Amino acid sequence: MVASPEKLRVAIIAGTLGFGGAEKQLVYLANALAQTGIEVRVYCLTQDEPYEGVLRKEGITVVWFGQSGSPILRVFALINLLRDFRPHFIHSAHFYTNLYAAIASKFTGGVAIGSLRSDLEYELSANGFWGPWLLRLPHVILSNSYAARQRAITFGLNPAKVFVLPNAIDLHAYDRQAAQTFLYCLPEGRIWIATVSRLIEVKRLDRFLRVLARVRQHVPTVGGIIAGDGRLRKLLEQQATDLGLIPDGVQFLGHCEAVPALLSRMDVFMLTSDHEGFPNGLLEAMAAGLPVVTTPAGDAPKVVQDGINGFVVPHEDEDVFVEKVTWLVQHPQLRQTMGTMGRQMVETSYSYANLGKNVFDLYQRIAHSLNLPKVVALVKA
Known part of the structure; x- marks a missing residue:
């Protein structure tokens, strides 16, 4: 029997699926990935929130991993779930979930894509001690603004590690x-x-x-x-x-x-x-x-x-x-x-119609920058 060709797999890590700009962009991202043939699942710390239902209606799998009150136990729960899925990219949707994506990637082999969705000074202030770690631990950072990318570079990040994907809207x-x-x-x-x-x-x-x-x-x-x-x-x-x-x-x-x-x-x-x-x-x-x-x-x-x-x-x-x-x-x-x-x-x-291609191209650039030939081949497929 001829094996089916392997699909690119992406896990999106979310802190919440409530109403908000970051959460709306997460829905756009997940749908755009699925429409380009990528296998995508969303792993969320919360459950039964509005955009969870929206994702499920679009056929996107949503998995809750926030059962425990302990952050450490939540990380282990996420790792166990991702071992079954074996994602090539672990894509954080919120700045504070960058830590989950980064730690999980160490145990599952996926590329950790951290999120920077607001002004860097605000994110660092809001997250206290963890702020610099949330910025530095992922393999790469994906910002939705060029202003935040420049501030991250000024903060000390390698420019080759910081990418930009502007927000989109489904007109x-x-x-x-x-x-x-x-x-x-x-x-x-x-x-x-x-x-x-x-x-x-x-x-x-x-x-x-x-x-x-x-x-x-x-x-x-x-x-x-x-x-x-x-x-x-x-x-x-x-x-x-x-x-x-x-x-x-x-x-x-x-x-x-x-x-x-x-x-x-x-x-x-x-x-x-x-x-x-x-x-x-x-x-x-x-x-x-x-x-x-x-x-x-x-x-x-x-x-x-x-x-x-x-x-x-x-x-x-x-x-x-x-x-x-x-x-x-x-x-x-x-x-x-x-x-x-x-x-x-x-x-x-900023049309949603271009988002799938933009994300696909972005993943290819990330795979090239990290010298991941297998992932590059899957992105090209």
């Missing part, structure tokens, strides 16, 4: 969702400024609220929408009250599954973060044809070309933020022109 699925009925009731006759974000410190939604309040002093018909949830919601709602934005100036929607349908009804998108890698919200806003006003967090200045599809504003210069947002609010033709340019940029550079 066909996005457009279908954008056309769906939007269940939230929004007052008519408003010009809407939106953001989509977890309500956490680094997203600086306090900045969003201050800018919104000042823009409304110039154009009272402006309204703000914050889609997302998080631990700062009560504090932000109190700030909105203090700024006179409650009840008519801003709406907190909480977690919103209908983001495309929401953004298709908005006029301007703001991103106010201090730290980002590749801001997923920018892609979604541009896909909806919205002009963007953003801080220069992460790769935002690469995604948003200042004066073309939006404006890039210094982090602490709220006067310029107010000026640019007000200008867009007062000039509908400029909003349309910039929004059209943003949509064209997404179609050209």
